[in-house]
Amino acid sequence: xxxxxxxxxxxxxxxxxxxxxxxxxxxxxxxxxxxxxxxxxxxxxxxxxxxxxxxxxxxxxxxxxxxxxxxxxxxxxxxxxxxxxxxxxxxxxxxxxxxxxxxxxxxxxxxxxxxxxxxxxxxxxxxxxxxxxxxxxxxxxxxxxxxx
Amino acid sequence: xxxxxxxxxxxxxxxxxxxxxxxxxxxxxxxxxxxxxxxxxxxxxxxxxxxxxxxxxxxxxxxxxxxxxxxxxxxxxxxxxxxxxxxxxxxxxxxxxxxxxxxxxxxxxxxxxxxxxxxxxxxxxxxxxxxxxxxxxxxxxxxxxxxxxxxxxxxxxxxxxxxxxxxxxxxxxxxxxxxxxxxxxxxxxxxxxxxxxxxxxxxxxxxxxxxxxxxxxxxxxxxxxxxxxxxxxxxxxxxxxxx
Numbered sequence: 001x002x003x004x005x006x007x008x009x010x011x012x013x014x015x016x017x018x019x020x021x022x023x024x025x026x027x028x029x030x031x032x033x034x035x036x037x038x039x040x041x042x043x044x045x046x047x048x049x050x051x052x053x054x055x056x057x058x059x060x061x062x063x064x065x066x067x068x069x070x071x072x073x074x075x076x077x078x079x080x081x082x083x084x085x086x087x088x089x090x091x092x093x094x095x096x097x098x099x100x101x102x103x104x105x106x107x108x109x110x111x112x113x114x115x116x117x118x119x120x121x122x123x124x125x126x127x128x129x130x131x132x133x134x135x136x137x138x139x140x141x142x143x144x145x146x147x148x
Numbered sequence: 149x150x151x152x153x154x155x156x157x158x159x160x161x162x163x164x165x166x167x168x169x170x171x172x173x174x175x176x177x178x179x180x181x182x183x184x185x186x187x188x189x190x191x192x193x194x195x196x197x198x199x200x201x202x203x204x205x206x207x208x209x210x211x212x213x214x215x216x217x218x219x220x221x222x223x224x225x226x227x228x229x230x231x232x233x234x235x236x237x238x239x240x241x242x243x244x245x246x247x248x249x250x251x252x253x254x255x256x257x258x259x260x261x262x263x264x265x266x267x268x269x270x271x272x273x274x275x276x277x278x279x280x281x282x283x284x285x286x287x288x289x290x291x292x293x294x295x296x297x298x299x300x301x302x303x304x305x306x307x308x309x310x311x312x313x314x315x316x317x318x319x320x321x322x323x324x325x326x327x328x329x330x331x332x333x334x335x336x337x338x339x340x341x342x343x344x345x346x347x348x349x350x351x352x353x354x355x356x357x358x359x360x361x362x363x364x365x366x367x368x369x370x371x372x373x374x375x376x377x378x379x380x381x382x383x384x385x386x387x388x389x390x391x
Binding site for chain 1: 204205206207208209210212216219220223224227228318319323
């Protein structure tokens, strides 16, 4: 890797970290969502500082052209991040539907849905709770909603 | 408090040409039952016509989907403590005379879910594509549950309190098309399903929600949903052993 390319990658990584922190400070992204992006930019910086890591990894995987490994890893990371975004969108859509339904009932009939009526049974919640404890990608909000 | 034990849920989306006749038909054969129209973000006068006829209407702020509208009805029924619900489509394709049969089955406690089946005797009326899809879903239901359900896509259904309470919870009911997947889930959960014959009436006016490319999407989505339901039930059983 040439010196110029290393400097460019280093600068891109640093800029990316700064951008994520700017978004965090201006409350346009929350801490949990920022972690994968900070990690990605840290990897960029690390590879620019120690390019031999990529060469060692590539040769151990019998890849002749080390940048190909970089593309492979970055594609995989992007896929993971997209999947994570889809999970978030699905969760938000579910919450949005639930709010719209309850608000429509209140607005049209004046009936207030009792607290906890919309939530699945305790057993199901326990499953979600234990799973959330292990899985950092799932939202913390669902923990707050648990009525026990 | 409620005077009626049961509630008829009518999910409606842009059905201003049908809703009047549908409500009139239901009123004739559903004495002693309450009616609720879930106006699922209609852009026409559906909600206005229904409320003008003196029926209770819940207006969604935007179009959530057929399943979402039904779920709103379940939530309302649960809050008002109804013992059972009968869901009836607003397109005028259901025969309101079947309501009394469904009602009798639910009140007797002999079953948890009653389906008004259009194809209990003959499936030829369904048309080529729809008939093939229904046959396919029948096979899947038979394969996964061992039960014979002749009309898994029927919108005319009755559910007792235990079932609609279960489906009213967040994330427990699909917001678009609750059909074969929901039935497989219910049967696997141990709910008793019964089919009663229901004549299919030609749609009064308007377009079906399963038209054109949506049909393909519907079938693909349903296959995925069925697989997910089966896997989810297996996963739930495994987790229950360890909790």
